[in-house]
Amino acid sequence: xxxxxxxxxxxxxxxxxxxxxxxxxxxxxxxxxxxxxxxxxxxxxxxxxxxxxxxxxxxxxxxxxxxxxxxxxxxxxxxxxxxxxxxxxxxxxxxxxxxxxxxxxxxxxxxxxxxxxxxxxxxxxxxxxxxxxxxxxxxxxxxxxxxxxxxxxxxxxxxxxxxxxxxxxxxxxxxxxxxxxxxxxxxxxxxxxxxxxxxxxxxxxxxxxxxxxxxxxxxxxxxxxxxxxxxxxxxxxxxxxxxxxxxxxxxxxxxxxxxxxxxxxxxxxxxxxxxxxxxxxxxxxxxxxxxxxxxxxxxxxxxxxxxxxxxxxxxxxxxxxxxxxxxxxxxxxxxxxxxxxxxxxxxxxxxxxxxxxxxxxxxxxxxxxxxxxxxxxxxxxxxxxxxxxxxxxxxxxxxxxxxxxxxxxxxxxxxxxxxxxxxxxxxxxxxxxxxxxxxxxxxxxxxxxxxxxxxxxxxxxxxxxxxxxxxxxxxxxxxxxxxxxxxxxxxxxxxxxxxxxxxxxxxxxxxxxxxxxxxxxxxxxxxxxxxxxxxxxxxxxxxxxxxxxxxxxxxxxxxxxxxxxxxxxxxxxxxxxxxxxxxxxxxxxxxxxxxxxxxxxxxxxxxxxxxxxxxxxxxxxxxxxxxxxxxxxxxxxxxxxxxxxxxxxxxx
Numbered sequence: 001x002x003x004x005x006x007x008x009x010x011x012x013x014x015x016x017x018x019x020x021x022x023x024x025x026x027x028x029x030x031x032x033x034x035x036x037x038x039x040x041x042x043x044x045x046x047x048x049x050x051x052x053x054x055x056x057x058x059x060x061x062x063x064x065x066x067x068x069x070x071x072x073x074x075x076x077x078x079x080x081x082x083x084x085x086x087x088x089x090x091x092x093x094x095x096x097x098x099x100x101x102x103x104x105x106x107x108x109x110x111x112x113x114x115x116x117x118x119x120x121x122x123x124x125x126x127x128x129x130x131x132x133x134x135x136x137x138x139x140x141x142x143x144x145x146x147x148x149x150x151x152x153x154x155x156x157x158x159x160x161x162x163x164x165x166x167x168x169x170x171x172x173x174x175x176x177x178x179x180x181x182x183x184x185x186x187x188x189x190x191x192x193x194x195x196x197x198x199x200x201x202x203x204x205x206x207x208x209x210x211x212x213x214x215x216x217x218x219x220x221x222x223x224x225x226x227x228x229x230x231x232x233x234x235x236x237x238x239x240x241x242x243x244x245x246x247x248x249x250x251x252x253x254x255x256x257x258x259x260x261x262x263x264x265x266x267x268x269x270x271x272x273x274x275x276x277x278x279x280x281x282x283x284x285x286x287x288x289x290x291x292x293x294x295x296x297x298x299x300x301x302x303x304x305x306x307x308x309x310x311x312x313x314x315x316x317x318x319x320x321x322x323x324x325x326x327x328x329x330x331x332x333x334x335x336x337x338x339x340x341x342x343x344x345x346x347x348x349x350x351x352x353x354x355x356x357x358x359x360x361x362x363x364x365x366x367x368x369x370x371x372x373x374x375x376x377x378x379x380x381x382x383x384x385x386x387x388x389x390x391x392x393x394x395x396x397x398x399x400x401x402x403x404x405x406x407x408x409x410x411x412x413x414x415x416x417x418x419x420x421x422x423x424x425x426x427x428x429x430x431x432x433x434x435x436x437x438x439x440x441x442x443x444x445x446x447x448x449x450x451x452x453x454x455x456x457x458x459x460x461x462x463x464x465x466x467x468x469x470x471x472x473x474x475x476x477x478x479x480x481x482x483x484x485x486x487x488x489x490x491x492x493x494x495x496x497x498x499x500x501x502x503x504x505x506x507x508x509x510x511x512x513x514x515x516x517x518x519x520x521x522x523x524x525x526x527x528x529x530x531x532x533x534x535x536x537x538x539x540x541x542x543x544x545x546x547x548x549x550x551x552x553x554x555x556x557x558x559x560x561x562x563x564x565x566x567x568x569x570x571x572x573x574x575x576x577x578x579x580x581x582x583x584x585x586x587x588x589x590x591x592x593x594x595x596x597x598x599x600x601x602x603x604x605x606x607x608x609x610x611x612x613x614x615x616x617x618x619x620x621x622x623x624x625x626x627x628x629x630x631x632x633x634x635x636x637x638x639x640x641x642x643x644x645x646x647x648x649x650x651x652x
Contacts, residue, residue: 023094024058024059024062024065025059025061025087026054026055026059028090029089030047032089033045033046033086033089035082036119036120038115049286051079051083051311052286053078053309056230056303057072060301061205062090062095067298067299068299068300069227070205070206070208070300070302070303071223071224071300071301071302072209072303073210073220073221073224073303073304073305073344074209074210075306075310077307077310077314078305081175081209083209084101084209087173087207088117089120089124089127091151092127092131092148092153093126093127096149097150097171097201098168098171099151099152099153099169100156100173100194101155101175102173102174102194103175103176104158106160107157109155113144117146117153117155130149131147131148132147154167156194158177158179158180158190161185161193164193165196167197169201170198171198173207174206174207176209176210176211177209177219178218178220191208211339211340211343212339212343212344213345213346214345214347214348214476215345221345224304225294227300227302228292228294228302229292230301230303231244232244232289232291233291234285234287234288236269236276236284237274237276237284238276239271239272241271242289243269243271245309246306247320247342250267251266251268252265252321260325262318265278265321278316278318281311285311304343305343306341306344320341323337323341324337330399353518353519353544355540355544357521359540362535363532364533365433365532367404367406367534368404368430368431369433370430373394373396373397374394375394375395375595375598375602376582377395377430377439377440378442378578378579378585379391379392379440380576380577380580381444381446381574382573382574383451383455384413384570385412385450386410386411386412387410387411388418388422389406389408389409390406390407390408390409390574391403391571391574391578392405392406393579393582395582396599397592397595397596397599398527398595399517399527400530401527401528403531403532404532406539407425409422413454414454419454419458426443427465441585442467443467443468443581444505445458445459445467445577446470446573446577447470447471448471448472453490456487456499456500456502457489457491459500459501460500466585468503468580469500469502470503470505471502471503471504472505473504474508474560475506476508476509476559478506479506480505480506480510480579481584482505482506484501484503486498486500486502503584505576510576510580514575518544538568539571541567542567542570545563545568545571545572547561547562
């Protein structure tokens with residue numbers, strides 16, 4: 001009886017002693033992974049053949065791989081996040097062990113757990129069988145931890161040191177590392193804190209996934225450079241030569257009017273000049289391979305890939321070119337494009353301005369007069385204890401800028417007569433080459449340094465003229481102009497609660513935009529900056545006074561704008577205010593048709609385009625102005641200096 005019982009148990013016993021079938025993460029994903037309709041553009045069964053460049057990365061994360069650390073510096077719409085999710089599913093069902101997933105913040109970690117991890121478990125039988133339902137008592141299934149047979153997945157935020165030091169882990173996924181703080185709770189770098197959790201495991205696996213940020217301080221860039229630096233090279237469908245897909249090798253046509261036609265985009269082969277249409281991409285990706293560009297490193301494989309590799313149907317080359325054309329004239333947008341589309345760190349141009357070159361290219365137009373091309377004026381005002389300094393800038397088609405005036409009003413800003421002189425200047429008319437006159441449409445006045453209460457009081461009475469009290473916010477990545485906050489105003493010893501609006505200005509972002517435009521030395525290109533040869537030398541010196549330098553904070557690099565000792569930078573600060581005022585008006589979002597419509601109206605005259613007072617957090621994009629009627633022009637003449645353009649149909 002006993003013998004027969006043992007005999008019946010033998011098959012099950014032997015089956016249980018068998019080692020697990022060796023699977024790579026790629027094989028596991030192709031066999032088991034299901035993409036949720038809630039999160040995926042292409043819901044249903046996972047197919048690595050759609051993203052063949054992910055195969056090597058996922059195989060590095062497999063249990064039988066000797067690779068210890070994987071870095072993926074990437075653009076958007078590449079599948080990087082799902083690559084990491086595949087690995088987590090593989091761990092739960094095939095290679096159990098303690099794992100940790102780190103998101104930039106605890107809140108983002110909870111969101112990832114609910115929207116990605118929980119959805120993946122719910123949609124896949126093989127995972128649902130391993131992770132108990134959260135409704136079960138003592139299930140170990142919570143938002144921040146998922147227990148399964150042989151292991152656990154803990155979700156942490158890089159902003160919480162307690163979560164990062166909670167337990168030793170064999171598997172570590174660090175997502176969007178460039179968004180992590182440099183120091184968490186005073187305990188150091190969150191990446192190092194998390195990696196320290198893996199040191200007790202000899203077969204540990206670590207993956208870092210992120211879009212990069214700024215060159216020289218990007219975490220993912222540093223990790224990529226520490227690895228073997230791989231690029232995915234694909235063959236030309238015509239000549240067979242291999243190459244990396246780069247934005248600079250895309251080519252597109254222009255129409256008769258010089259407008260861009262992104263739908264005509266083709267890739268130019270770097271070897272033989274072959275023109276490659278995008279429909280070849282699927283075959284090119286299938287035949288592609290990763291090529292080591294740095295020093296071989298068997299333990300650390302690092303990968304860089306841009307959105308140009310995005311599979312057909314996800315993000316086309318035409319869409320990428322369209323994004324580029326929208327971003328190329330705006331430093332903040334261009335940085336976003338470089339980071340999230342090209343998958344590359346953005347290089348700030350703070351030290352590449354040639355002062356002599358700016359003066360050499362100056363043009364022959366008088367200061368305080370608007371040359372042809374100028375359509376709108378904005379101004380920036382810097383407040384000093386004994387003076388106001390003002391720069392006035394003209395804006396035109398294709399984001400061109402003209403330096404119109406640099407003016408100093410001497411006297412304490414606390415004196416009524418000094419502020420009256422400022423008022424007269426900001427209300428003045430500037431003659432235009434077309435025979436009309438322009439007035440300043442918006443002004444940013446720095447209130448963060450001197451005579452703050454006086455500036456608050458001055459600006460609160462001039463909302464209808466779009467004269468804004470501003471304060472610089474020197475933090476990387478901040479918008480050029482943000483939402484206003486209410487501030488108290490002290491007038492003659494009495495406090496007016498919430499009496500004025502204070503507009504925060506991302507001064508670092510604005511300076512990056514200004515310096516990047518100053519490097520453009522081709523007048524035919526968008527974003528060109530024009531100068532009058534009658535501007536004083538001090539204007540150029542102050543405009544280019546600051547330098548972008550790297551400072552190390554607790555061992556981590558941080559880019560900062562530095563003013564060298566003995567230099568003055570009032571013109572730069574004023575220009576930041578004028579740019580912020582332009583962003584307040586929404587000029588950076590104007591379409592070409594809107595600029596053309598305004599250009600037709602400026603010759604010879606137009607009423608105030610922005611007559612309605614706006615207290616919105618950011619001005620909405622104005623519609624193209626309606627046709628001018630003579631009656632409306634006369635009415636605007638009587639309106640006085642608050643009009644946008646003065647002068648009759650004959651430029652009177």
